[in-house]
Amino acid sequence: MSDDRSYYLEELRSRNLLPDSHLCVFEAGSLVRGWGNPSSDVDLYIVSEEPWDGPEARSLNVPLTKKDIPSVELFVDGMRWDIKYWTDQQVDEVFEKVTWEAFERAAMDSNDLNYIERWLLHRFGFAVAASGQGWLAERGEQLKQSAFPAFLISQALNLADSRVEDAVGQLQAGDLESAVLSGRAAFAYSVDALIAYHGEYGQGSKWRARRFRAAEPALLSFEEYWGLETMQSYDPADPAAWVNEVLPVCRAIAMEVSI
């Protein structure tokens, strides 16, 4: 894909989907990362001073002063475009939730970002502007200075801890199948924390292998990660052995990642 994204602007303008007052139009998502596939969408964000009031939009809810993100879907040359309209004020409010003061107040626990806000923030880490490069660069820098990574790491580690405790208890009770599932969950959360520590802020399984490769954590090689993720050493005759293999890795990750 070309780095020239002026095509997006022309297409949006021709469909009356580009507000005149926009501050930035940026693309984020798997295509930008070079991870696209035939079913990938073009994920576009348009940020303006004024709210978008186009008639074709549906609303996504966010817990902000202005509580909706208008969203438009369309097909261009057979490819689905997913366009979200944010205001600059909404972006400010999202960042206000991930200051270091907010992190300390939350006692290194959770924040009240919903998934739409989390997506926005993590995408600032790799988004590419079609217009408003300066605005996007400032937001990218703001992300680096924010406590967003610390929130992600803390949340993931807290979830991992709970699953580790479950696995330990289940092993002690002889509930080996449950312990295996808890161990898998603990490992997934731990890996999310590890790769967030190394600058990959997405969460969940969809792109975890890609994100792991991009993060390149020294603590765990990709081969080691993949071996555990795909349970290559799992022996149905001895499920506890796999759990006892994976839980120390979770613990090592908790010691490695600094918050």
Next chain:
Amino acid sequence: MAVIDDTTVPVPKLEVRVRNVRGVIRIAVPESAFDLSETAGFIWRRIDGRRTAAEIGRLLAAEYEVTAEEAVADTKEILASLAEEGAIALSPAGPQADGVG
């Protein structure tokens, strides 16, 4: 306070919560949470259910350029404290499997 000799093997308790807070190891056990000193953090990182107290002490000696005798004594003291807090288990002699069940 637990008695620890050279061959005692400290064993991690996997259910103990651990955080690295800007380089300081923070341990949370059911009744309390506490931060480890730099020395205790060094020791904590080397508790793997296999190394003995003396082996960890010798690693400490090499890192901080103190005598092995002094480092092993410090290590035993810190391990005893960690065991007292419920953060680790102690096994009479290694090697031990690091796990549960």
